[in-house]
Amino acid sequence: MIEVNDVTVRFGGVVALNAVQASFSQPVSGIIGPNGAGKTTLMNVLSGFVQVHSGSVICQGVNLLSMAPHKRAKWGLRRSFQKEEIANDLTVLENVLVQADHVPGNTADKLAQVHDLLAFVGMADKTDTPGRSLNSFERRLTDIAKCMAGQPRLVMFDEPAGGLSVDETQRLGDLILQVHDRTGAQVLVIDHDVELISRICSETLVLDFGKRIAFGPTRDVLADPKVKSAYLGTEEV
Amino acid sequence: MRLWHITPSGWAGLIFAALAFFLFPALAGNLWLSVFISTGCFTIAVAGVSFMYARLGMVSLTQVGLMGLGGWVMLRLNHAYGLPFEVNLILAALVTMVCGWIMALPAMRMRGLYLALVTLMAAGGLEILFATYQFPNGGDGFWGVKTGSAAPFTRPALATTPEAYLRYVVVIALLCFLLIEAHRRMKPGRAWAMIRRSEAAAMAAGVNVTFYKTWAFGIAGLLAGVAGGLLAGSLGLLDDATFRASESVLIFALAVVGGARYWYGALIAATLYRILPALLNNWGVDADLSFVIFGAGLLHAVITAPDGIAGQIAGALKARKAAKGRAS
Numbered sequence: 001m002i003e004v005n006d007v008t009v010r011f012g013g014v015v016a017l018n019a020v021q022a023s024f025s026q027p028v029s030g031i032i033g034p035n036g037a038g039k040t041t042l043m044n045v046l047s048g049f050v051q052v053h054s055g056s057v058i059c060q061g062v063n064l065l066s067m068a069p070h071k072r073a074k075w076g077l078r079r080s081f082q083k084e085e086i087a088n089d090l091t092v093l094e095n096v097l098v099q100a101d102h103v104p105g106n107t108a109d110k111l112a113q114v115h116d117l118l119a120f121v122g123m124a125d126k127t128d129t130p131g132r133s134l135n136s137f138e139r140r141l142t143d144i145a146k147c148m149a150g151q152p153r154l155v156m157f158d159e160p161a162g163g164l165s166v167d168e169t170q171r172l173g174d175l176i177l178q179v180h181d182r183t184g185a186q187v188l189v190i191d192h193d194v195e196l197i198s199r200i201c202s203e204t205l206v207l208d209f210g211k212r213i214a215f216g217p218t219r220d221v222l223a224d225p226k227v228k229s230a231y232l233g234t235e236e237v
Numbered sequence: 238m239r240l241w242h243i244t245p246s247g248w249a250g251l252i253f254a255a256l257a258f259f260l261f262p263a264l265a266g267n268l269w270l271s272v273f274i275s276t277g278c279f280t281i282a283v284a285g286v287s288f289m290y291a292r293l294g295m296v297s298l299t300q301v302g303l304m305g306l307g308g309w310v311m312l313r314l315n316h317a318y319g320l321p322f323e324v325n326l327i328l329a330a331l332v333t334m335v336c337g338w339i340m341a342l343p344a345m346r347m348r349g350l351y352l353a354l355v356t357l358m359a360a361g362g363l364e365i366l367f368a369t370y371q372f373p374n375g376g377d378g379f380w381g382v383k384t385g386s387a388a389p390f391t392r393p394a395l396a397t398t399p400e401a402y403l404r405y406v407v408v409i410a411l412l413c414f415l416l417i418e419a420h421r422r423m424k425p426g427r428a429w430a431m432i433r434r435s436e437a438a439a440m441a442a443g444v445n446v447t448f449y450k451t452w453a454f455g456i457a458g459l460l461a462g463v464a465g466g467l468l469a470g471s472l473g474l475l476d477d478a479t480f481r482a483s484e485s486v487l488i489f490a491l492a493v494v495g496g497a498r499y500w501y502g503a504l505i506a507a508t509l510y511r512i513l514p515a516l517l518n519n520w521g522v523d524a525d526l527s528f529v530i531f532g533a534g535l536l537h538a539v540i541t542a543p544d545g546i547a548g549q550i551a552g553a554l555k556a557r558k559a560a561k562g563r564a565s
């Protein structure tokens with residue numbers, strides 16, 4: 001359960017989030033909206049990179065906003081970035097291991113888990129490949145494994161399918177659907193790809209110009225005329 | 238994540254250390270022995286700056302000043318108590334490490350140029366301290382300075398001759414490089430790599446950015462302390478002119494010219510810094526010519542070789558291997 005209560009974020013004169021209210025209760029939920037709608041900003045609020053002007057976020061009973069960003073990761077928050085952030089000079093294994101490094105436990109168990117996760121996403125034969133030699137799909141796969149390392153409670157993906165082909169997006173969607181089953185974590189997915197969202201998310205929040213314009217079961221939300229008009233003319237290519 | 242794996246570059250380092258251990262002391266005369274010893278000390282110091290720059294992209298312009306601090310503590314302890322050399326060296330390194338941390342506190346809130354400026358200011362402060370109070374030479378009081386000849390300095394029991402001391406420095410330099418490499422391969426190395434990628438990504442991975450940056454400053458300080466302590470041990474006394482702020486700037490520039498990402502980059506930098514001027518002197522050329530050469534090297538690095546001379550060597554070796562692979 002993630003309760004976003006009346007969250008407002010301002011950047012100078014720009015109101016990036018305007019009293020956004022939503023409470024996500026499904027295993028996999030989505031956030032959609034045109035470019036600049038405030039999706040990434042909401043994710044940044046949850047990870048602690050952006051300060052709210054007002055509002056609160058309660059996540060599985062914990063007041064998330066009172067924790068420092070790295071403490072949130074220790075607590076179990078995981079996220080991927082819109083522009084993936086794989087370290088070029090670390091191997092695939094190390095890129096995932098760094099996420100497990102900062103939760104309690106012994107190294108052997110962590111290594112075993114990381115190998116498991118890399119096998120799960122299909123990167124088992126690339127464990128020793130340096131980040132710089134990965135293509136964009138492999139980077140996304142590594143990101144997914146990374147978000148599952150440690151004991152995640154909430155996993156957020158920011159446009160995970162950006163720049164991927166239809167087949168790759170399909171495969172990525174399959175993996176994201178399994179994140180909850182394998183880790184028990186609640187999953188939030190931001191994407192432009194309405195098809196992807198409607199396939200994997202059972203409930204969806206729609207933002208436009210920082211405002212919530214719809215929230216509820218994905219099918220109902222996508223049928224909403226307000227949502228259709230928000231996407232009309234601003235359809236992403 | 239193979240902790241004990243030895244890379245080709247690692248083998249080259251071990252072989253070079255062995256050569257330096259067995260050959261250099263046997264071949265060099267007294268004058269060159271002291272040049273090689275100080276080259277070894279500066280290699281350790283450069284390793285510290287290179288490490289900060291290559292792993293975290295942080296520019297530190299205090300390294301030589303911190304070296305002076307390590308040397309000061311070393312001399313002070315030597316003249317005050319009869320402790321063994323190794324104990325003094327460890328204490329000097331630890332004190333310098335703590336000073337590195339203290340310096341890191343204001344620096345931590347800054348990035349890029351501002352960080353460099355803060356470290357440069359610290360170097361300036363140390364320069365003034367050293368010029369005002371000089372280095373301890375067996376006198377009384379806290380500063381321990383007297384006029385006339387210096388009190389004797391106790392070299393390590395293992396290394397009382399200059400030849401043995403050079404070997405001693407080589408072994409410690411090797412240990413310092415192993416310390417850096419071990420860090421690179423473990424949790425801190427992964428955390429630093431994430432920080433360099435982006436601080437947000439590092440925080441999202443659970444890395445306490447402030448803590449790991451401070452740790453890096455501590456290691457650079459530790460290495461400076463070891464380098465300064467060893468340099469003090471080589472001469473038995475130190476001169477404040479060695480530790481001017483401008484030397485710290487020069488050392489950083491040379492670390493970039495040499496190649497901050499490679500162990501031999503630090504060696505190239507220290508060689509340019511210490512051996513080149515000595516060679517020029519030997520040939521009867523004004524040693525200031527080395528500054529012209531440094532300048533040219535820096536321009537070269539900035540324009541064509543972001544990974545320094547060591548990066549070009551690594552690139553050339555790779556190209557040769559690739560060509561061989563294609564031929565066979």
Ligand SMILES: Nc1ncnc2c1ncn2[C@@H]1O[C@H](COP(=O)(O)OP(=O)(O)O)[C@@H](O)[C@H]1O
Binds near residue numbers: 015033035037040041
């Ligand atoms: N760090 C920031 N500083 C200033 N403005 C920002 C910042 N981050 C986002 N914005 C602005 O907030 C709005 C929402 O951005 P964002 O959340 O990135 O949109 P989305 O991810 O939905 O495309 C945009 O108008 C953007 O320009």
Ligand SMILES: [Mg+2]
Binds near residue numbers: 040041082
């Ligand atoms: Mg975005």
